[in-house]
Amino acid sequence: MTERSLMVGTTPFHERTSAANATGLWSHWAGVLGAEKYQLSEKAEYFAIRNSVGVFDTSPLYKYRIEGPDAERYLSGLLARDIRTCRPDHAQYTIWCDDA
Incomplete structure (x- = not known):
């Protein structure tokens, strides 16, 4: 190391x-x-x-940028949450589905 x-x-x-x-x-x-x-x-x-309010620094969380004409269709099959409810330049918490 x-x-x-x-x-x-x-x-x-x-x-x-x-x-x-x-x-x-x-x-x-x-x-x-x-x-x-x-x-x-x-x-x-x-x-x-x-x-009052709680603030949590989520900077270390992984972030993914998925782009392209089929991005919404791809994410619709991958995510448990409806990606269409997420506005551009926003984020949402969800889980990824796994067929395994």
Whole structure:
């Protein structure tokens, strides 16, 4: 293993999430550091999400760009969610179907 392969990157939001990370707990996620939790108490995070807003840095998630005249047809056979409901330049969470 080389030194370069051991390096862990940060997301574009790392500076902001670092300031909010009261626990100092980080995990390695797809080659970058991600906060495991922001508050010492899960209860505090729960009420923050319930009564205000929750933000989660999903930068490390894989992103795919599928283009072309048959892209919608291809995705309609692959995804569990109706891709036609996703507007251009937007994203949606879904699962991929597998015949296996």
